[in-house]
Amino acid sequence: xxxxxxxxxxxxxxxxxxxxxxxxxxxxxxxxxxxxxxxxxxxxxxxxxxxxxxxxxxxxxxxxxxxxxxxxxxxxxxxxxxxxxxxxxxxxxxxxxxxxxxxxxxxxxxxxxxxxxxxxxxxxxxxxxxxxxxxxxxxxxxxxxxxxxxxxxxxxxxxxxxxxxxxxxxxxxxxxxxxxxxxxxxxxxxxxxxxxxxxxxxxxxxxxxxxxxxxxxxxxxxxxxxxxxxxxxxxxxxxxxxxxxxxxxxxxxxxxxxxxxxxxxxxxxxxxxxxxxxxxxxxxxxxxxxxxxxxxxxxxxxxxxxxxxxxxx
Numbered sequence: 001x002x003x004x005x006x007x008x009x010x011x012x013x014x015x016x017x018x019x020x021x022x023x024x025x026x027x028x029x030x031x032x033x034x035x036x037x038x039x040x041x042x043x044x045x046x047x048x049x050x051x052x053x054x055x056x057x058x059x060x061x062x063x064x065x066x067x068x069x070x071x072x073x074x075x076x077x078x079x080x081x082x083x084x085x086x087x088x089x090x091x092x093x094x095x096x097x098x099x100x101x102x103x104x105x106x107x108x109x110x111x112x113x114x115x116x117x118x119x120x121x122x123x124x125x126x127x128x129x130x131x132x133x134x135x136x137x138x139x140x141x142x143x144x145x146x147x148x149x150x151x152x153x154x155x156x157x158x159x160x161x162x163x164x165x166x167x168x169x170x171x172x173x174x175x176x177x178x179x180x181x182x183x184x185x186x187x188x189x190x191x192x193x194x195x196x197x198x199x200x201x202x203x204x205x206x207x208x209x210x211x212x213x214x215x216x217x218x219x220x221x222x223x224x225x226x227x228x229x230x231x232x233x234x235x236x237x238x239x240x241x242x243x244x245x246x247x248x249x250x251x252x253x254x255x256x257x258x259x260x261x262x263x264x265x266x267x268x269x270x271x272x273x274x275x276x277x278x279x280x281x282x283x284x285x286x287x288x289x290x291x292x293x294x295x296x297x298x299x300x301x302x303x304x305x306x307x308x309x310x311x312x313x
Contacts (some may be wrong), residue, residue: 002043003075007069009036010048014066015141018055025141027124073140074278077299079281090284091120093107097128097136098146101230102271104144105250114288121284130205137161145274145287150209155272163274164289167296169249171267172260176240189263196242198225198233207261210245213267234258249299252266
């Protein structure tokens with residue numbers, strides 16, 4: 001008899017690509033995941049993982065077993081959804097993946113609100129790049145995703161995945177105090193030529209957006225500094241080392257030496273909640289999406305006051 005938790009561990013490794021990443025997604029330690037897979041190897045009398053450099057790779061037999069595990073986990077999810085739907089109360093474990101600034105600026109109050117109102121609901125948050133998160137929810141590695149796209153780069157939703165708009169996050173031009181734009185109320189994109197830019201590394205959504213936007217305005221961007229985290233980018237701007245385009249969500253107060261200037265037209269990224277179609281009737285999904293929408297006006301505009309309680313009907 002194959003153990004479902006061991007199959008879940010193998011499936012997580014197949015989706016996330018490593019034992020460490022699978023452990024993070026499952027909320028276990030890497031050694032615990034390795035032990036689960038080692039027991040599965042003994043039960044099946046099959047080698048499932050082979051060393052490859054510093055990591056591991058799945059054998060052909062492991063991929064077959066991981067495919068079967070995905071089908072079994074989908075059956076379990078549908079069964080749990082029906083039971084939760086009959087009870088009509090958000091309950092059980094709900095795994096949520098979100099990009100960095102949403103994990104910092106939006107999810108903490110949302111998860112705290114859910115925990116206070118629905119003690120039977122166990123939410124688990126993982127920070128994931130938006131490029132990867134949609135695929136994770138499609139494969140069943142997480143239950144709900146908070147992702148974003150930009151006005152010039154729409155977010156693709158694969159078959160079997162539903163989505164709802166949470167809200168729009170505005171983006172500002174940040175310049176050092178004393179910069180030629182520091183006293184302006186707005187700057188047109190056509191005026192951005194010749195600037196030294198600070199942004200995220202290539203392959204990240206914000207980096208790709210910056211290049212496409214500036215090239216569309218007739219400028220080849222000179223990216224002089226790259227950093228993963230927005231607070232690091234803001235610190236580099238404060239040091240007078242360049243300018244940056246930073247979304248407002250999760251940005252926090254600007255330090256001395258940094259001036260916020262509106263860009264005309266103002267860049268917008270759209271935030272979405274995504275979940276698998278098979279889980280759409282699950283009360284935990286519906287309630288989490290409602291709570292995300294209820295908190296968004298406060299997060300986007302702190303002066304708006306506390307969020308209204310989301311309706312449960």
